[in-house]
Amino acid sequence: MRIAAIADVHIGPDSVGTFQPGLAALADDAEVLLIAGDLTKCGTVEEAELFVDELDDVTVPIVAVLGNHDHHADRPHEVSEVLRQRDITVLEGTSTILHLGGRQLGIAGVKGFGGGFADTAASAFGEHEMKAFVRHTQVVAEQLGTELHRLADAGCEHRVALMHYAPIADTVAGERREIYPFLGSQLLGEAVDDAGADLAVHGHAHSGIEHGTTPGGIPVRNVALPVIGCAYRVYVLGEIEERDVAMAGWDVARHERSA
Secondary structure, three states, X not given: OEEEEEEOOOEOHHHOOOOHHHHOOHHHHOOEEEEEOOOEOOOOHHHHHHHHHHOOOOOOOEEEEOOHHHHXXXXXXXXXXXXXXXXXXXXXXXXXXXXXXXXXXXXXXEOOOOOEOHHHOOOOOOOXXXXXXXXXXXXXXXXXHHHHHHHHHOOOOEEEEEEOOEOOOHHHEOEOHHHHHHOEEHHHHHHHHHHOOOEEEEOOOOOOOOEEEOOOOOEEEEOEHXXXXXXXXXXXXXXXXXXXXXXXXXOHHHHOOOO
16 A cells, blocks of 8 residues: 655745645555645645645545644634645544555544653643643544554554654654754654554654654654655555665655655
């Protein structure tokens, strides 16, 4: 099962038409497109409309979560509705099952939130504001785990965890350590490990790296546009490492379309 993924496109009036050309061959490369948040620059409805216009020629199913930029204008529900009107499935503490080539792909999605990892992790102690910060991450991590378990109970052959914030520290390496608590949370990774998945996909960490693994051994991929440097990356579930190696060689042009 071939999955294309991208994040942090940040479409605004000054970038109209830059993303669409890179999607021309997507249907030949993948069976579904996952978008891991930050579709827009500032989360306006107008930017959301510009973003979906970039996807006019995409014929495969599209599943997305929102990112922090998509929340900036305090209109995430309206942004989500723009996407849904164009048949894009938007997840937030929810999941969906796609039937692709006779197989089931279950996708559980959350925006996620911060909190940090291991020695940089925040704790729900002290001021109300700090407890609220950590509690929000706890809630969304619990939602992610619940939906992954739900997909397993439904007998999905393949499962993917889709989020904007990072679930592990490995894929934010390269960012300044002092901002790790704002890039993701180990609670998201723990939820993925507890429920199980074939793959976890995120964005947000523009200076991070693409490849990582949860403590439980589940592949994690940072697909932020500045990280992968192309319109999307393709992963083959069940063969994650093998296809990544192939993509680094002669076949790379087929799976990387310049944005």
